[in-house]
Amino acid sequence: MKTLLFILISFVGIAAFICGLMMINRADGTTLGLSVEILHNSLFKNFLLPGVFLTTIGLVNLIAVFYNIKRHAQRYNWAIASGILIIGWIVVQKILINDSSLLQYLYLSIGMLILLVAYQLKGKWAV
Numbered sequence: 001m002k003t004l005l006f007i008l009i010s011f012v013g014i015a016a017f018i019c020g021l022m023m024i025n026r027a028d029g030t031t032l033g034l035s036v037e038i039l040h041n042s043l044f045k046n047f048l049l050p051g052v053f054l055t056t057i058g059l060v061n062l063i064a065v066f067y068n069i070k071r072h073a074q075r076y077n078w079a080i081a082s083g084i085l086i087i088g089w090i091v092v093q094k095i096l097i098n099d100s101s102l103l104q105y106l107y108l109s110i111g112m113l114i115l116l117v118a119y120q121l122k123g124k125w126a127v
Contacts, residue, residue, distance in 0.1 A: 017058025023051025086111030
């Protein structure tokens with residue numbers, strides 16, 4: 001379970017951090033092959049703020065990775081926070097964009113799995 005948690009938060013941390021920076025670097029979304037037209041129903045005119053949010057999610061996951069490596073007492077709390085942020089990110093994305101993709105469901109599942117595994121490892125029985 002600890003290895004699974006470590007792999008999941010590492011994967012999300014690296015992917016979210018890099019993609020967030022790419023969104024910040026090119027707020028028009030061209031680096032990631034995104035079109036600003038998908039944001040027409042949202043509060044955003046470009047991908048700058050979503051990039052900042054995604055980079056923050058990546059950082060929280062990378063902090064969770066660091067604390068897991070150090071076996072810090074707060075490692076599961078950081079992993080729980082990362083799971084909540086991932087789930088929140090996808091839910092808000094679904095509400096604002098109103099478009100579905102396989103990646104959204106994949107990351108939603110990963111966020112839920114991180115949350116449940118970290119909660120279980122913390123000593124709180126989720127199941």
